[in-house]
Amino acid sequence: MKPPRFDYLIPRSLDEALGVLAQHGEDAKVLAGGQSLVPLLNFRLVRPAHLLDLNDVAGLAGIRVDDGHLTIGAMTRQRAVETSALVRERCPLLAEAMPQIGHVQIRNRGTIGGSLAHADPAAELPAVVAALDGELVLRSARGERVLTPDRYFVAYLTTAAEPDELLVEVRVPVTPPRTGVAFLEVSRRHGDFALVGVAATVTVDEAGVCTAGALALTGVGPTPVVARDAVRTLVGARPTPAAFEEVGRRVVAGLRPDGDLHASSEYRAQLARVLSARALARAAERAAAGAERAKSDRR
Amino acid sequence: MPAIGRSVRRLEDRRLLTGRGKYAADFRLPGLLHGAVLRSPHAHARLGEIRSKAALALPGVVAVVTFDDLGDVGRIPTRLGHQAGNVVCLQRPLASEKVRYVGEPVAFVVAESRYLAEDALDVMEVDYEPLPAVADARRSVEAGTPVLHDAVGGNVATTLHTRKGDATAAMAAAHVRVRERLAVQRHTGIPMETRGLTAAFDAGTGMLRLWGVAKIPHFNRRVLADLLGHPEHLIQFTELEVGGGFGVRGEFYPEDFLVPWSAKRLGRPVQWIEDRREHLMAANHSRQQYHDVEIGFDRDGRIVALVDHFMVDLGGYIRTHGVVVPELTAALLPGPYRIPHYTAEARCVLTNKTPTGTYRGPGRYEGTFVRERLMDIAARKLGVDPLELRRRNFITPDEMPYDVGGGALAQRTVYDCGDYASALDKALAALDYESARREQAEARRQGRSIGIGVGFLVEKAGLGPWEYARVEIDATGHVVVYSGVASVGQGIETTLAQVCADELNVSPEKITVVHGDSARVPFGVGGFASRGASVALPAALEAARKVRAKIFRVASTLLEAAADDLVLDDGAVHVRGVPDRRVTFRELARAAVPGPPDMEPGLYAAHFFEAPMMTYPYGCHAAVVEVDVATGTVKILKYAIAYDIGKAINPMIVEGQLVGALAQGIGGALLEELVYDEQGQLLTTTFMEYLVPTVMEMPESTEVRILEETPTPLNPLGVKGAGEGGSSGCGAAVANAVADALAPLGVSITALPLSPDRLSALIRAAGDSR
Incomplete structure (x- = not known):
C-alpha cells in the first residue's frame, strides 16, 4: 500500500496550476483534500506521473x-x-x-x-x-x-x-422562501458512503400548495439521478403522504440500480422509494412550518 | 487497601498515552531492509515458472525469495487441535507447485524501502495455470468438485464426533422436535495494529533476533528453530507493544519464517509490516460454519436430546490452530443446559479461501448463536416463554462440577462451577427487562418494531497446561515480575503487578513487569484463550509468596528477630512495634546473596502454575433493538451483559475487555463478513468493504455487570478469565432481538450478519408468502 513514484508539484497560483495542467494534462492528478485520491494512490489504482497539489494555491477557498x-x-x-x-x-x-x-x-x-x-x-x-x-x-x-x-x-x-x-x-x-429541504440516507455505518441518499426540496405558496420541488438521489446510477418528472406530480396541490409515496414509486420505476456487496439492486430500489417519500415528507413539513412562520412574522 | 479487586490504572498506559510505546512499525535498525510479499491472485492454480529478473534489476531491490530458494523447508506445524492425518494440509512458508487461495505467499521481495519492494512486486512474472476453484464449503464436499490436497482424497480434512448417551433414540422419543439450519459467516479479528516483524542476524555470534513477536513467543521460537535448523538458544524473540491480538495475531504464519530466513541469508536486518489489504487476505479468517441441528423436548419442555451436524470451512490449508475451532464448537454447544443425550458431527472442510484459526470466543460465538437461536425458535413452537424455557433447562449449582459429555484441547469439558439462573436474572435486571417489554408493546401500537433477545453463554478460559513466573527484588530494592504470558493489549502487566503487590506490600505502580522476551524470561506459554488471569496470575502469586518467605527469612537473620515478629511494609521489613529496627528491600536483596545457609541464594523465586483443567465463565447478553422495517436497518437501543468470572482482579480492565469484545460481537452480528465470489476471489479487501463497527455503531446504552458469585476452585485467586465472553453471546442476543422485533411479520432469522439488505429481503419474502 505504497504509491509508485510520481513528481510532486506544488504551484502557488491558479495560473501556475493551470499551466501545469496544460502541459501534463492526462498524466497529472490534482490533489485537493486527498480523501479519495490518496487511498487510490496507495492501492496503485491510479499511477499519475505528476501530482499537482492545490493546497498552496491562493484564492480557491471561500x-x-x-x-x-x-x-x-x-x-x-x-x-x-x-x-x-x-x-x-x-x-x-x-x-x-x-x-x-x-x-x-x-x-x-x-x-x-x-x-x-x-x-x-x-x-x-x-x-x-x-x-x-x-x-x-x-x-x-x-x-x-x-x-x-x-x-x-x-x-x-x-x-x-x-x-x-x-x-x-x-x-x-439561494433557497427561496417557504421552501423545506431534507437530505436522508441509509449507510451501513455512520460515516460510510450511503447505499442510497436522497436530497429533496419542496416549496409551497402561502396557501400551502406545492409550487416546486426537487429530488436527487445518490447510489442508484452512474451519476446523481434527478427525478424531475416524478416530483412534478406534486406541483399544484397540497402535498400528502400518499402523494409522496406515489413519487417514490415513480422514482423507482425508471431506475435500474447496480447491486454490489452491500446492497442488491432490489434493495437499492427499495431504499430509493422509501427515502424519496420520507425526504419529501420531511421537506414538505419544513416548508409548511416555514410558511407558518412567515405568516406569523407578518402579523 | 489491597490491590487485588481494585480498578488500578493500567501501568502500560503511562507510556502508551504519552506516545512512548513502540509498536512493530516503530522499530528501526541501521541498514534496515523492507520486505513485501507477492501473493497469489488465483484461488486455485498450478504454479509454473517465477521470473524475478525484472524485479531484481530495479534499483534498491536486494533479493527475491521463492520456494526453490528455501531448500528443504518443512511445513508450519499445528500448535493446537492436532490431527495426525492433517499434516499433508499444513502450509509451507511459500507456495510450491500449487496455490490454494487468493493471497497465498508466492515470493518474498526485499528492498531498501517498502515503496521499492512494492515496485518490484509490480514487475514480478509468474506463470499460473488456473484450476477450477471451490469457495463454498457446502459444495466442497460434493462429488466431482476440485480437490485441494490430493493426499487427503477429497476436501474433508477430518470429521470429529462427540457422543453422550443415545441421542438418536432419545430424539425419536421426544415430545417435540425442532430442527433448523443455522449459519455464521466468515469474519475475523481486526487488530488496530496489523502484524509486523523485524529480524536481524549477527553472523559473528550466530544470534538471530526478532522484534515484534506476539502472543506465544516461546512456542514460536521453537517452531522457527526447527524450521530453520538453527539452535534454539541462538534465537531471541522480543515483544514490542501489541495493538490487539484477538486470536489472529501472533500465530506462526509464513511471514514469520520468511523475514528471519531473509535476514539470516542476507546478513542485514529485514522488516515486514503487514498492510491492511494483506491482513484481510493473509491473516487467519474464522467463524464460518453451517449447522443442521435438532433439539428434542419432553412434555414438560425439558431437553432430552441435541443432535448437530455441522460443517466448518477451514480454507485452503490447516494452520496452527488445527481443528480446534470445530472441537470447541462441539465441546461447548450444549452451553448452560442439562442435555442427557448429545451427538455432534463436525466436518472440517477445505476450500480455496484464506486458511482459518481462532477469533475471540472461537466456537462459542458460533455455537452460542446456534443454540440460543434454536432455544428461541423452540420456545415459540412449544408455546413457552423463551426465558422460562431456559430456566427450566439450566444446569443447577448443585450439579457442579458438571461433565458436559464432550471435550476439546485434550481434556473433557467439565464445568467447574456456576449459577446460571442468577446470571440470567442479573442481565435482565441490568436491561430493565420488564420496562423494555412495556416499551416494546407501546412501540408496536405506534407501528414501530422493537425486539428483545438474550444470548446465554458458557465460555471457557484458563487454558494450561502451565505458566511460568519469576519474582525478583533487585539489588536496588525494586520488585520485578517476569512472566511467560504475553501482552496483546489486555492489561496483563497491570494485573500481574496487582497480585504481587499484595503479597509484597508495595504499590502496583512500583512494580516492573517483564514479559515477551525469551532472553529475560526463559519459559512461557503465552497470552491467549483468556488464560492470563487464571494461569499467569496464580504463577506470579505463588512466586511472590516464595519471595515473601525469603524476605522474612533474610530479614529475621539481619534483624535477629523471629519471622512472626516481623512486618512487611512499603519496601522494607521492621520488627513489630519497633519501626526503627528495619531493613529495606535493597539491603535484603544484597544480603540474600548468598544469604542464610539453608536458603537458595538471591531474593527471587520462580513458579510454574499448572492448570490441567479449564475454567468455565458464563453469562448472559441481553439486547433491545429497533428494526426499521422499510429499510431493514437495525439499531441497538440498549444492551446488557452479566458475566461471572469468579473474581475480578481489576474491574476496570474487565469492563473494558467486555465492552471491547462486545464491539467485535456486534461486528459479527450486523456488519463484518469476508465475502468471496464463486471463483474464490476475496471481495472484501479494504475497510470500504469489510465493515468494522465504530463507536457510532455501539448501543445507545450498555450496562455491564461483573459477577463474582462463583469463584473457581481451580486456582488460588478464584478467577476464571474475562477475555471473550463480551463477544460470544452477542450474535445470539442481537439475532434473537431482531427475530423478536420481526416476529409479527413472520420473519425467521437463521444466519448472520443481519445486514439491511438481507433483512429487507427476508421481510419482503415474508410479506410475499403471507
Missing part, C-alpha cells in the same frame, strides 16, 4: 453570496461549509447534507471541489448540486466555462472536465 447564488470555492474544506452560518441560512439543503459526509476528520481535509471532481455517484455533494440546479465553473489556460450538473456529471467517477481543466468553484441558487 464562501460568498452574489446574484442570488451561493458560490463556494473548490478548495473550501467540507467542514468550513458545514459550519458556515451563511450556508445554513442560504442553502439549508447543503448544510443538512454536509455532516453526512464521512466523519469530521475527513471533512476537515476533504474539499467541496475534490468531491465534485471525483464524481462518485454515492457521494452527497453531487446529488445536492444536481437537486439545486447548481453550476460548476471550470477554468483552463484556454478560458472558463460553466456547466450544469447534467452536463458535468458524465459517468461513474467521470466528469466533462477536460484534462487541462480545473473545477474552481460551484454555484447554487
Whole structure:
C-alpha cells in the first residue's frame, strides 16, 4: 500500500496550476483534500506521473453570496461549509447534507471541489448540486466555462472536465422562501458512503400548495439521478403522504440500480422509494412550518 | 487497601498515552531492509515458472525469495487441535507447485524501502495455470468438485464426533422436535495494529533476533528453530507493544519464517509490516460454519436430546490452530443446559479461501448463536416463554462440577462451577427487562418494531497446561515480575503487578513487569484463550509468596528477630512495634546473596502454575433493538451483559475487555463478513468493504455487570478469565432481538450478519408468502 513514484508539484497560483495542467494534462492528478485520491494512490489504482497539489494555491477557498447564488470555492474544506452560518441560512439543503459526509476528520481535509471532481455517484455533494440546479465553473489556460450538473456529471467517477481543466468553484441558487429541504440516507455505518441518499426540496405558496420541488438521489446510477418528472406530480396541490409515496414509486420505476456487496439492486430500489417519500415528507413539513412562520412574522 | 479487586490504572498506559510505546512499525535498525510479499491472485492454480529478473534489476531491490530458494523447508506445524492425518494440509512458508487461495505467499521481495519492494512486486512474472476453484464449503464436499490436497482424497480434512448417551433414540422419543439450519459467516479479528516483524542476524555470534513477536513467543521460537535448523538458544524473540491480538495475531504464519530466513541469508536486518489489504487476505479468517441441528423436548419442555451436524470451512490449508475451532464448537454447544443425550458431527472442510484459526470466543460465538437461536425458535413452537424455557433447562449449582459429555484441547469439558439462573436474572435486571417489554408493546401500537433477545453463554478460559513466573527484588530494592504470558493489549502487566503487590506490600505502580522476551524470561506459554488471569496470575502469586518467605527469612537473620515478629511494609521489613529496627528491600536483596545457609541464594523465586483443567465463565447478553422495517436497518437501543468470572482482579480492565469484545460481537452480528465470489476471489479487501463497527455503531446504552458469585476452585485467586465472553453471546442476543422485533411479520432469522439488505429481503419474502 505504497504509491509508485510520481513528481510532486506544488504551484502557488491558479495560473501556475493551470499551466501545469496544460502541459501534463492526462498524466497529472490534482490533489485537493486527498480523501479519495490518496487511498487510490496507495492501492496503485491510479499511477499519475505528476501530482499537482492545490493546497498552496491562493484564492480557491471561500464562501460568498452574489446574484442570488451561493458560490463556494473548490478548495473550501467540507467542514468550513458545514459550519458556515451563511450556508445554513442560504442553502439549508447543503448544510443538512454536509455532516453526512464521512466523519469530521475527513471533512476537515476533504474539499467541496475534490468531491465534485471525483464524481462518485454515492457521494452527497453531487446529488445536492444536481437537486439545486447548481453550476460548476471550470477554468483552463484556454478560458472558463460553466456547466450544469447534467452536463458535468458524465459517468461513474467521470466528469466533462477536460484534462487541462480545473473545477474552481460551484454555484447554487439561494433557497427561496417557504421552501423545506431534507437530505436522508441509509449507510451501513455512520460515516460510510450511503447505499442510497436522497436530497429533496419542496416549496409551497402561502396557501400551502406545492409550487416546486426537487429530488436527487445518490447510489442508484452512474451519476446523481434527478427525478424531475416524478416530483412534478406534486406541483399544484397540497402535498400528502400518499402523494409522496406515489413519487417514490415513480422514482423507482425508471431506475435500474447496480447491486454490489452491500446492497442488491432490489434493495437499492427499495431504499430509493422509501427515502424519496420520507425526504419529501420531511421537506414538505419544513416548508409548511416555514410558511407558518412567515405568516406569523407578518402579523 | 489491597490491590487485588481494585480498578488500578493500567501501568502500560503511562507510556502508551504519552506516545512512548513502540509498536512493530516503530522499530528501526541501521541498514534496515523492507520486505513485501507477492501473493497469489488465483484461488486455485498450478504454479509454473517465477521470473524475478525484472524485479531484481530495479534499483534498491536486494533479493527475491521463492520456494526453490528455501531448500528443504518443512511445513508450519499445528500448535493446537492436532490431527495426525492433517499434516499433508499444513502450509509451507511459500507456495510450491500449487496455490490454494487468493493471497497465498508466492515470493518474498526485499528492498531498501517498502515503496521499492512494492515496485518490484509490480514487475514480478509468474506463470499460473488456473484450476477450477471451490469457495463454498457446502459444495466442497460434493462429488466431482476440485480437490485441494490430493493426499487427503477429497476436501474433508477430518470429521470429529462427540457422543453422550443415545441421542438418536432419545430424539425419536421426544415430545417435540425442532430442527433448523443455522449459519455464521466468515469474519475475523481486526487488530488496530496489523502484524509486523523485524529480524536481524549477527553472523559473528550466530544470534538471530526478532522484534515484534506476539502472543506465544516461546512456542514460536521453537517452531522457527526447527524450521530453520538453527539452535534454539541462538534465537531471541522480543515483544514490542501489541495493538490487539484477538486470536489472529501472533500465530506462526509464513511471514514469520520468511523475514528471519531473509535476514539470516542476507546478513542485514529485514522488516515486514503487514498492510491492511494483506491482513484481510493473509491473516487467519474464522467463524464460518453451517449447522443442521435438532433439539428434542419432553412434555414438560425439558431437553432430552441435541443432535448437530455441522460443517466448518477451514480454507485452503490447516494452520496452527488445527481443528480446534470445530472441537470447541462441539465441546461447548450444549452451553448452560442439562442435555442427557448429545451427538455432534463436525466436518472440517477445505476450500480455496484464506486458511482459518481462532477469533475471540472461537466456537462459542458460533455455537452460542446456534443454540440460543434454536432455544428461541423452540420456545415459540412449544408455546413457552423463551426465558422460562431456559430456566427450566439450566444446569443447577448443585450439579457442579458438571461433565458436559464432550471435550476439546485434550481434556473433557467439565464445568467447574456456576449459577446460571442468577446470571440470567442479573442481565435482565441490568436491561430493565420488564420496562423494555412495556416499551416494546407501546412501540408496536405506534407501528414501530422493537425486539428483545438474550444470548446465554458458557465460555471457557484458563487454558494450561502451565505458566511460568519469576519474582525478583533487585539489588536496588525494586520488585520485578517476569512472566511467560504475553501482552496483546489486555492489561496483563497491570494485573500481574496487582497480585504481587499484595503479597509484597508495595504499590502496583512500583512494580516492573517483564514479559515477551525469551532472553529475560526463559519459559512461557503465552497470552491467549483468556488464560492470563487464571494461569499467569496464580504463577506470579505463588512466586511472590516464595519471595515473601525469603524476605522474612533474610530479614529475621539481619534483624535477629523471629519471622512472626516481623512486618512487611512499603519496601522494607521492621520488627513489630519497633519501626526503627528495619531493613529495606535493597539491603535484603544484597544480603540474600548468598544469604542464610539453608536458603537458595538471591531474593527471587520462580513458579510454574499448572492448570490441567479449564475454567468455565458464563453469562448472559441481553439486547433491545429497533428494526426499521422499510429499510431493514437495525439499531441497538440498549444492551446488557452479566458475566461471572469468579473474581475480578481489576474491574476496570474487565469492563473494558467486555465492552471491547462486545464491539467485535456486534461486528459479527450486523456488519463484518469476508465475502468471496464463486471463483474464490476475496471481495472484501479494504475497510470500504469489510465493515468494522465504530463507536457510532455501539448501543445507545450498555450496562455491564461483573459477577463474582462463583469463584473457581481451580486456582488460588478464584478467577476464571474475562477475555471473550463480551463477544460470544452477542450474535445470539442481537439475532434473537431482531427475530423478536420481526416476529409479527413472520420473519425467521437463521444466519448472520443481519445486514439491511438481507433483512429487507427476508421481510419482503415474508410479506410475499403471507
